[in-house]
Amino acid sequence: MSLPRPLHALTAAVLVAAATLGPAGAAVADPAPALPSADQLKSALLGVDDLGPDYTEAPTPDSPSPSPSPSPSADPTPVTGCDVLSALITMHATAPGPATPQAETELDGQDGSPMVTESLTAEDPGRLTTDFNTATDAFKTCHTITFNAGTEDSVTFTVTPVTLGDRQDAPAVRLDGTLAGVQLNAFVGIERFGTVGMVYGFFQRESSDAQTASMQYRTAVAKVERTLGTTAGSTTPPTASAVQGMSV
Helix, strand or coil, X not given: CCCCHHHHHHHHHHHHHHHCCCCCCCCCCCCCCCCCCHHHHHHCCCCHHHHXXXXXXXXXXXXXXXXXXXXXXXXXXXXXXXXXXXXXXXXXXXXXXXXXXXXXXXXECHHHCCEEEEEEEECCHHHXXXXXXXXXXXXXXXXXXXXXXXXXXXXXXXXXXXXXXXXXXXXXXXXXEEECCEEEEEEEEEEXXXXXXXXXXXXXXXXXXXXXXXXXXXXXXXXXXXXXXXXXXXXXXXXXXXXXXXXX
């Protein structure tokens, strides 16, 4: 049994919001720092080896698959009850913006639960600060949010601020809802690493396992720090030599 459509809708919305960490913004006068490439970001994402053999990696849009599934960030589901997040999704859907290095992944547990998602986006540090703060405000101001994944698949989640990792000021929320008597639960956290923004999601049904969500979030943060040579919460980009020297 896979996760219900509303949790997949929530996943899509989270990754769409992650993409707003870089699609638009005015050009900056100072020379732009060297940014990690999409391939370098991909190497910093969680993988099956990080989470264990109970997980499998969902096919990406460009991966061969007998029945390829659409990108989690494609065709975002309508969202109501959270104006800031709705605005973020609308901005991403309508603003062309320059190309921005980005990578994302989805790792599915047995029978599709839990499901772990991660998105990394690189951009100018000043612009990232603005976009990160906007996303942070969305977490602080949303108390409920409804995902309309179809006439019979709409579900309203309560939104509760939580701490997932070591940094108390790293924005994170817990979402709880029910659909046809089935308990749906998610944890979403965002973090920045110099010029890179991360959005992490942990989605599950008939469970509210905060310990595993936190443990895997910490694993994601540690891998980004180790791979990109920066620290969580940093506003300083990696040196040009560090970026150029990353293996892909």
